[in-house]
Every structure is written in C-alpha cells, then in structure tokens.
Amino acid sequence: MTPGGKALAEFVAEATEILDALGRDLLALDEARGQEADPEHINGIFRAAHSLKGLSGLFGQERISQLAHAAEDLLDRLRLGRLTLDDQVLDTLVDALDTFQALLGEASRTEEGADLSQRTRDMEDRMARLGSPPPAVEEDPLERLELDATVRAVFTEYEEHRLRENVRRGVALWRVRAAFDLTDFDQGLADLNARLKPLGEVISTLPSSRPGGSTGIAFDLIFGAKVAAHALEAALRGTPAELAPLAVRPPVEGSPGPAFDMPPPPSGREETDAELLLAADTDEEEPDEGSAPPGGSTSLATVPVTPVGSPPRMRAVAPPSTVVGLQAAASAPIPAGRPKVEETSLRSLTQTVRVDIGRLDGLINMVGELLLIKANLQRLAETSRQDGTVALSKLFGQELSRETRQLERKLEALQEGLLEARMVPVGQVFDKLARLVRKIAREAGKEIDFVSSGGEVELDKLIVEELSDPLMHLIRNAIDHGAEGPEARLSAGKPRRAVVRLRAEQKGNHVVISVSDDGSGIDEVRVREVALSRGLVTPSQVSEMTRRELLNLIFLPGFSTRSSVSSLSGRGVGLDVVKNNLGNLSGIIDVWSERGKGTAFHLTLPVTLAIVRALVVGVSGRTYAVPLNSVLEILSVQPRDIRTVERREVLDLRGQTLPFLRLGRLFHLPEREVNRHFVVVVGLAQQRLGIAVDELFGQQDIVTKPLGGRLSRVKGISGATDLGNRRTVLVLDVAELLEEGIAQERRRA
Amino acid sequence: MKFKVLIVEDSKVSREHIAATVEAVDGVEAVTTASGFEALKLLPRQRFDLIITDINMPDINGLELINFVKKNPNYRDVPLIIVTTEGREQDRSRGMALGAAGYLVKPFQPEDLEALLRRFLKPL
Numbered sequence: 001m002t003p004g005g006k007a008l009a010e011f012v013a014e015a016t017e018i019l020d021a022l023g024r025d026l027l028a029l030d031e032a033r034g035q036e037a038d039p040e041h042i043n044g045i046f047r048a049a050h051s052l053k054g055l056s057g058l059f060g061q062e063r064i065s066q067l068a069h070a071a072e073d074l075l076d077r078l079r080l081g082r083l084t085l086d087d088q089v090l091d092t093l094v095d096a097l098d099t100f101q102a103l104l105g106e107a108s109r110t111e112e113g114a115d116l117s118q119r120t121r122d123m124e125d126r127m128a129r130l131g132s133p134p135p136a137v138e139e140d141p142l143e144r145l146e147l148d149a150t151v152r153a154v155f156t157e158y159e160e161h162r163l164r165e166n167v168r169r170g171v172a173l174w175r176v177r178a179a180f181d182l183t184d185f186d187q188g189l190a191d192l193n194a195r196l197k198p199l200g201e202v203i204s205t206l207p208s209s210r211p212g213g214s215t216g217i218a219f220d221l222i223f224g225a226k227v228a229a230h231a232l233e234a235a236l237r238g239t240p241a242e243l244a245p246l247a248v249r250p251p252v253e254g255s256p257g258p259a260f261d262m263p264p265p266p267s268g269r270e271e272t273d274a275e276l277l278l279a280a281d282t283d284e285e286e287p288d289e290g291s292a293p294p295g296g297s298t299s300l301a302t303v304p305v306t307p308v309g310s311p312p313r314m315r316a317v318a319p320p321s322t323v324v325g326l327q328a329a330a331s332a333p334i335p336a337g338r339p340k341v342e343e344t345s346l347r348s349l350t351q352t353v354r355v356d357i358g359r360l361d362g363l364i365n366m367v368g369e370l371l372l373i374k375a376n377l378q379r380l381a382e383t384s385r386q387d388g389t390v391a392l393s394k395l396f397g398q399e400l401s402r403e404t405r406q407l408e409r410k411l412e413a414l415q416e417g418l419l420e421a422r423m424v425p426v427g428q429v430f431d432k433l434a435r436l437v438r439k440i441a442r443e444a445g446k447e448i449d450f451v452s453s454g455g456e457v458e459l460d461k462l463i464v465e466e467l468s469d470p471l472m473h474l475i476r477n478a479i480d481h482g483a484e485g486p487e488a489r490l491s492a493g494k495p496r497r498a499v500v501r502l503r504a505e506q507k508g509n510h511v512v513i514s515v516s517d518d519g520s521g522i523d524e525v526r527v528r529e530v531a532l533s534r535g536l537v538t539p540s541q542v543s544e545m546t547r548r549e550l551l552n553l554i555f556l557p558g559f560s561t562r563s564s565v566s567s568l569s570g571r572g573v574g575l576d577v578v579k580n581n582l583g584n585l586s587g588i589i590d591v592w593s594e595r596g597k598g599t600a601f602h603l604t605l606p607v608t609l610a611i612v613r614a615l616v617v618g619v620s621g622r623t624y625a626v627p628l629n630s631v632l633e634i635l636s637v638q639p640r641d642i643r644t645v646e647r648r649e650v651l652d653l654r655g656q657t658l659p660f661l662r663l664g665r666l667f668h669l670p671e672r673e674v675n676r677h678f679v680v681v682v683g684l685a686q687q688r689l690g691i692a693v694d695e696l697f698g699q700q701d702i703v704t705k706p707l708g709g710r711l712s713r714v715k716g717i718s719g720a721t722d723l724g725n726r727r728t729v730l731v732l733d734v735a736e737l738l739e740e741g742i743a744q745e746r747r748r749a
Numbered sequence: 750m751k752f753k754v755l756i757v758e759d760s761k762v763s764r765e766h767i768a769a770t771v772e773a774v775d776g777v778e779a780v781t782t783a784s785g786f787e788a789l790k791l792l793p794r795q796r797f798d799l800i801i802t803d804i805n806m807p808d809i810n811g812l813e814l815i816n817f818v819k820k821n822p823n824y825r826d827v828p829l830i831i832v833t834t835e836g837r838e839q840d841r842s843r844g845m846a847l848g849a850a851g852y853l854v855k856p857f858q859p860e861d862l863e864a865l866l867r868r869f870l871k872p873l
Contacts, residue, residue, distance in 0.1 A: 011762075014761065047805065050805065055763075057855070058762055058763070153812075153816075153843055153846060153847060154813050154843070154847065155812070156805060156810050156812060157837070182789075185789070186790075189786070189808075204810075206809070207785075207789055207813060207814075207817045443780065
C-alpha cells in the first residue's frame with residue numbers, strides 16, 4: 001500500500017490514537033515508579049507497540065515499524081517477566097515515545113530526516129541492549145498448580161506467564177464460572193469483570209458452549225484474588241457466578257507462602273453438595289472440556305458458593321424480552337470497566353480545531369486595533385486625571401464615547417472571528433459516515449447508494465463531534481430498518497438499490513441535517529399499537545393524535561418496534577437516546593415518513609453553542625434569558641385573549657392555535673395580577689409555543705454555563721449566565737419547554 | 750452462493766486489510782468483528798465457511814476462540830486460520846494443536862492469504 005494523501009492521513013490518525021493510549025499507560029507506570037508495576041499497563045503498552053508495528057508495516061512506514069518492532073521485543077520480555085522494569089527501562093520507554101512522536105510528525109509531512117533516522121537506530125540499539133539477567137530459575141511454579149493440561153493449552157504465552165506469577169506469589173487462584181444468555185453475555189461479563197477487577201487479576205476468560213443450552217454461553221474466568229474468600233463471595237453476590245478454588249501444591253522450601261488463606265476445605269454435608277455439583281458438571285460437559293475432568297483425581301476442587309437468596313446452580317440471566325433489555329440499557333448506568341464493543345464512536349479523540357492561518361491573522365490584526373483603542377482610552381484617562389478638578393469638556397465626552405463605540409465594534413468583530421474559528425464543516429463527519437455505510441450495508445445484506453450533500457455547511461466543532469454518534473445511529477436505522485432488501489424492492493416496483501441521503505442545510509441561525517431513505521417507511525398503525533401495548537400512551541391520547549404526533553412516539557423511551565435486536569442497531573441505544581443527545585446540543589429531532597416511500601429524520605441545530613444572543617425577560621420579579629435564535633416574535637396580549645381549550649391555555653395567532661405557557665406557573669413563582677402579558681413566541685422545527693412573561697429587558701450576548709448538581713435536572717433550564725453587572729440569571733431551554741408544552745397537552749388529554 | 754469468512758481481529762487497519770484481501774477473491778464475502786465476544790455472538794446467527802482469527806485480543810484470546818469452535822458440534826467443522834506476528838511460535842503451535850487449519854504471519858502478502866482461502870474454500 002502506498003501512502004497517498006488520504007491513506008497517509010488515516011495512518012497518522014490511527015497511529016496518533018495508538019501513541020495516545022501508549023502514553024497513558026506509560027504515564028501510569030511512571031507515576032508508580034518504585035512500586036510494583038501493574039501488569040495491565042505493561043500489557044497495554046505491549047499491545048500498543050504491537051498494533052503500531054502492524055499498522056506502520058501496512059503503510060510502508062519502515063522507520064516506525066522497525067522501532068515498534070524493537071519496542072515490542074523489549075515489552076514482550078518485560079511482560080513475560082524476562083526483564084525487570086527499573087528506572088533505566090522506564091526512561092528508555094519514555095524516550096522511545098518521544099522518538100515515535102517525532103517519527104510520526106515527519107511521516108505526516110512525508111519527510112525522512114537523516115538525524116531522526118540516526119536517533120531511531122540509536123533507540124533500537126538502546127532497547128536491544130537493555131536486559132537484566134533473568135531471575136534464577138527454580139522449579140516452574142505452574143507445575144504446582146493443579147490445572148488440567150487441556151485448559152493450559154488455550155492460554156497464550158502471556159496468560160501463562162501471568163498465571164505463573166500469581167502462583168509464585170502465593171495468590172489464591174479461583175475458577176469463576178458463570179453462564180449467560182447469548183444475546184447479552186458481554187454485559188454480564190463486563191459486570192462480572194467490573195466486580196472482580198478491584199479484587200485481583202482476571203487472567204483468562206474461557207468460553208464454553210456448555211452448559212448453557214442453545215441460547216446460552218458459559219465462561220470460566222481464571223482469577224487471582226488479592227482478597228480473602230469471603231470478600232470475593234460478597235462481591236459476587238447477586239451474579240450468576242460460581243466460585244471454585246484452584247488447588248496449588250505447597251511450594252518447595254523457601255518460597256513465599258500464600259498471601260491469603262485458601263478457603264477451608266468443605267466439610268460434612270457441604271462436601272456431598274460439592275461432589276454432586278462436580279458430578280453434574282461432568283455429566284454436562286465433554287470429558288475433554290478440561291475445566292471439570294472426569295473421575296478420581298479432581299484437578300479442580302469445586303466448592304459451591306451459594307449467594308444468599310438465590311438458587312445455587314448457574315442460571316442464565318436473560319432478560320424476559322428484547323424490549324426490556326433495550327430499556328434497561330438505555331436508562332441504566334453503564335457498569336464501570338465495560339469493555340469496548342466493536343461499535344467504536346466516530347468522535348475524534350482530540351478537541352483540536354484546525355484553523356486557517358488567514359483567520360488567525362485576521363484575529364491578530366483585530367487585537368492590534370484593540371490595543372490602539374486601549375492606548376487612546378489610556379490617554380483620555382490620563383488627561384482627565386491631570387486636569388484634576390476642571391470640569392470635563394463636552395468634546396472630551398464625545399471623544400470618549402467615540403472610542404467606546406470603536407471598542408464595541410472591534411470586540412464584536414473579535415467575537416465573531418473567534419466563533420468562526422470554532423466552526424468546522426460537517427463534511428468531516430459525513431466522510432467518516434460514508435466509510436461506514438458500505439460495511440453496514442454488507443452486514444445487513446442490503447444494496448445501498450449513499451448520497452451526501454451540504455458537507456461544506458459549517459457548525460461549531462463541539463456540535464459536529466457530538467453529532468457523529470446520533471447520525472451514525474440514524475444511518476444504521478435507515479439501512480437496517482428503512483431500506484428493503486433488493487428482492488423486496490424489485491417486487492415493490494422500486495429500483496433494486498436503496499438510496500440513503502445525508503444532507504445539511506443552513507437555515508438562518510440553525511442548521512438542518514436530514515437523514516432520509518427511500519425504504520418502506522414507518523407504519524404509524526403499528527407505532528400506535530406498540531406505544532399502547534407498552535403503556536407509553538393511553539387510548540384516549542392516541543385517538544386525538546395526528547399522524548405526525550403518532551410518528552413522533554418512536555422517540556419515547558422504551559419504544560422499539562423491532563421484535564428482535566439486530567447486531568447493527570440493537571446495541572441498547574434507542575431513538576430516545578438520539579433525541580436526548582440532540583437535546584443536549586439545544587437541537588430538536590423530527591420525523592417524517594410515508595408508507596412505501598421512505599423515512600426522513602430532520603435534526604435542527606443551532607450553529608454554535610458558545611455565545612448566543614439572548615432576550616432578557618422578567619417573570620414575577622425574576623430575570624431569565626431566552627436564546628434569541630429560537631425566538632420568532634413577541635406579542636402583547638390581554639388576559640381576555642387567552643382561551644382555554646380542553647383545560648389547556650392557548651392563544652389565537654393569525655388563525656393558528658398557539659399553546660400558551662405561563663413561565664411563572666411552571667417554576668411555581670407567585671403570580672402577579674397583570675393587565676397584559678408579553679408573549680415570547682418560540683419555535684424549533686415545526687413546533688411553536690407562546691411563553692408568557694411580565695417584562696422585556698432587551699437583548700444581550702450570553703455564554704451559557706451548565707448548572708451543577710441537582711439543578712442540572714431542572715426542566716426548562718439549560719444553564720446560567722452572567723449578565724455582566726454581576727447578575728447571574730438562568731437561561732431557558734427552549735427545546736425542553738416545547739417538550740413540556742407537548743407533554744402537558746398529553747397529560748391533559 | 751458466496752463463501753462467508755469471519756474475520757476476528759482487534760486492530761482496525763489489520764482487520765480492514767484482511768477483509769479487503771478476502772473480498773478481492775471472487776465468490777468470497779467477509780464479515781468482520783473486532784473482538785472474540787463479538788465472534789461468539791455472531792457464530793450462532795450466521796453460517797461461516799472459514800474463520801480467520803488474531804491471537805492476542807482483549808476480551809478472549811484467539812486460542813480460546815479456536816477451542817470454543819472446535820468443542821462445539823455446530824461449528825467444529827469450520828476451518829480456522831490463525832493470524833500472528835513473528836516471534837509468537839508458542840501461541841501459533843498451541844493454536845495448531847487446538848485444531849487450527851493454518852496460520853499466517855503478519856505482515857503477510859495478499860497471495861499467501863489467497864492461497865489459504867483456495868485451500869480451505871472448495872471449490873473456489
């Protein structure tokens with residue numbers, strides 16, 4: 001593969017990621033200098049060097065590949081215990097990281113400096129020379145572990161080394177056995193790992209199709225425990241895990257004793273249980289399964305550790321239905337230490353924005369002009385001070401206000417310039433998504449043409465980053481659920497290949513991004529049925545819903561029309577999460593669909609989150625800010641203009657009914673008697689709402705800061721802002737208020 | 750009917766390289782996963798004609814995957830190819846002992862992989 005522009009960029013991006021990861025592990029080792037190194041960090045660095053070697057080899061980056069090879073060798077010796085991690089080794093690794101970064105820098109500029117080449121060779125030599133004599137070899141501690149040879153046969157060299165180390169140190173070793181449902185075993189295992197990791201080292205994870213039935217899968221985790229048996233039992237309570245100690249023969253004289261007491265041998269009645277359990281195991285497994293060998297010499301003594309209040313045998317922990325699983329995944333906190341699934345986020349790891357040098361020059365010029373104004377103001381201040389008691393002339397006042405106006409204009413321009421610098425074309429994400437489409441389509445067995453447009457539309461970098469995952473989800477949905485297979489399309493009289501479109505369009509202060517397909521569309525009748533059957537809405541509510549409102553039910557948490565989870569979209573993330581993500585960006589999502597013709601999702605987003613112009617309003621003596629980008633108009637209405645329709649207040653606005661929300665009531669503020677209301681009409685996408693306020697104070701640029709703690713969950717408030725005169729006011733969340741308006745409608749219906 | 754090859758490899762670049770090489774052969778389709786767990790999930794759902802797996806992976810290692818496949822009557826006949834790097838002879842020989850049908854040492858030439866595909870996917 002020759003490194004062309006795009007391929008080179010891809011190589012640099014991935015190599016950067018690898019070096020970042022390597023750097024993090026190295027930092028952890030460096031911080032723990034002098035203490036015993038965590039094997040996970042050493043293995044992490046080894047894996048990084050290994051990946052880097054493969055990557056650079058593939059892209060013909062010889063120098064990086066060579067150095068990575070040397071580093072991998074060194075790290076391999078290190079992780080297999082053939083080399084001790086001392087200061088010298090650590091320093092070498094830190095220097096090696098520097099060299100890698102320098103090499104990557106040159107590679108990105110397609111340079112190959114002789115100096116760096118020499119430095120690279122020196123570094124390789126230095127790494128090769130490192131080496132403390134391997135510790136005196138005694139008897140192999142692994143020989144003392146009573147573990148079936150067939151189990152040992154599936155350990156990699158590294159895992160075997162870790163096992164050996166644990167035996168040598170006298171760590172209590174356990175076999176943790178657990179069975180799970182095939183559909184969600186990774187979550188169950190992640191939970192188990194999260195519980196186990198603080199208590200020791202998970203050395204290996206051995207899968208077994210039995211016992212587990214046709215839909216289940218069992219795992220044996222070989223675990224080295226740093227804690228005593230009862231602590232381990234306590235940590236695993238409530239999981240399907242069963243513990244069995246791995247027997248270790250006492251070490252030859254002089255070796256260290258076990259770090260913790262081995263669990264006492266089962267006695268009396270319990271012993272019978274253990275034997276029964278072992279017999280049951282043997283029945284279910286093939287003789288050569290390894291973990292439970294047949295007959296007399298039990299290499300694995302099995303002790304049932306029965307969690308209080310749960311049945312003793314392994315149980316599959318399958319959710320009763322797919323939908324419940326989805327709900328749980330969407331709302332439950334993600335367990336710590338959950339392994340990364342293949343679905344890697346498209347978000348970039350860095351928060352860097354590349355800025356055109358011309359833009360930066362413009363900003364610098366502006367700063368120069370600001371300095372000039374500052375000098376003028378300084379001169380004016382100096383004059384006024386020297387003149388002392390003399391009354392300030394009118395001329396002086398004029399000069400001062402001229403300078404202030406200048407200052408204001410320049411500051412505005414500077415602000416605008418800085419905002420522009422944060423802008424990046426959405427095409428950055430579109431390109432990444434385009435690469436995914438082929439793969440998704442292939443996995444789904446669909447034939448897809450992917451068309452994207454409007455990639456040049458610019459949005460705040462932050463928004464673009466946050467958008468990538470929701471867009472990926474919508475595109476997966478379009479391919480997985482929207483587009484029909486080629487045969488189905490032909491028989492429906494459509495072209496064989498389905499079209500998925502991704503389009504960005506600037507509309508005033510907002511950008512609308514749409515994801516559409518020409519597939520089968522959403523069946524609103526089915527949507528209604530499902531929403532009813534899940535208890536998300538009541539029959540009286542749906543009877544009054546328009547088709548659009550029915551379609552929008554798909555965004556409710558707990559909604560899924562799929563009877564099975566696909567490996568593509570079904571990762572426990574529903575459209576409600578997509579909607580939430582967009583809400584965090586002050587955006588809104590809308591769906592349109594026509595049976596047989598297709599589906600389109602429209603995402604309406606503000607251009608930037610950084611600084612917005614806001615309308616400052618007063619309600620019951622309190623002050624609030626309303627982002628101006630969602631304000632459509634302001635009305636002055638008499639109390640008699642407010643009508644009540646179905647116990648809900650509305651206004652007539654040019655023949656249309658406008659939902660009416662009294663902000664004071666929503667925030668439980670004392671209401672004032674007024675003879676007229678100001679109504680701020682806000683809208684996003686198709687939704688409109690009139691918000692009643694008492695006073696209008698004017699417009700101001702604001703920077704919204706998030707609220708911490710409990711306040712962050714207050715409905716209708718997106719954050720706080722400082723109005724300059726040290727007054728902090730709350731900023732209304734228009735998207736949420738619109739939601740609230742709709743929700744009230746539903747509740748009252 | 751196309752032959753379906755499952756590729757289990759955690760390194761993205763390597764995975765895509767293998768997939769591209771596999772798909773370059775007429776009549777062969779590649780399905781890729783980045784982890785052993787994902788492979789365990791896919792196995793019961795799709796029928797594969799060949800599995801290509803890396804050895805050193807984060808969740809379960811390739812040897813464990815081979816052992817799992819070979820112990821399961823539903824998949825035991827699916828040939829497995831190990832992909833390793835130089836210097837990992839022990840892992841490689843263990844893989845072969847567990848029933849892998851062949852191995853490939855990274856970095857490999859596309860022809861090497863193609864030859865393996867033609868050996869195990871018949872008639873290709």
